[in-house]
Amino acid sequence: QKEVEQDPGPLSVPEGAIVSLNCTYSNSAFQYFMWYRQYSRKGPELLMYTYSSGNKEDGRFTAQVDKSSKYISLFIRDSQPSDSATYLCAMSASSARQLTFGSGTQLTVLP
């Protein structure tokens, strides 16, 4: 069993839809949680960063962490075609050297 599980998709939604992306994990030591966005043939870029449990909102994006369930989510409101990318969850216990990535979910937002 992988330490971090992420549904690879692909996921297609119409423009304006609410998108929910999820990851589960098994290591209870993880306390730093990230979502990276990766456009095709590009490097990932950090989208959201959360420490411990709770919610964090940034514009149309909301990150949720439920440590009791070992489950994290990224919600995208009013999705746009420019949101079409692969979304990678990532988490660590204490340092970037220990960062563990999910396999990524490929999202397409149709105009």
Place this chain on the structure above:
Amino acid sequence: DGGITQSPKYLFRKEGQNVTLSCEQNLNHDAMYWYRQDPGQGLRLIYYSQIVNDFQKGDIAEGYSVSREKKESFPLTVTSAQKNPTAFYLCASSIQGSTGELFFGEGSRLTVL
């Protein structure tokens, strides 16, 4: 503009040849990393360096080598010992003590024929 520059973007090599991928950053970051990305798999750490002239093996270091002679530069050599070198290679950097906030380059796609 601050950032990370990887070159070449695409590289083709014959089996048995060593290849070196370049990574340069002007973010003044102490730590640098090399990851490998394969379809359907998460990023896997090859090597990392937290300071000049020092580097550590990551989870999949076999068949790879690195050097860190300057703060700005962290080249990766894919040697002939790497059994399955065709992949997308990503270089990243971070401040010292980062808990996961990485800045990535645009990647290098290596294809071994």
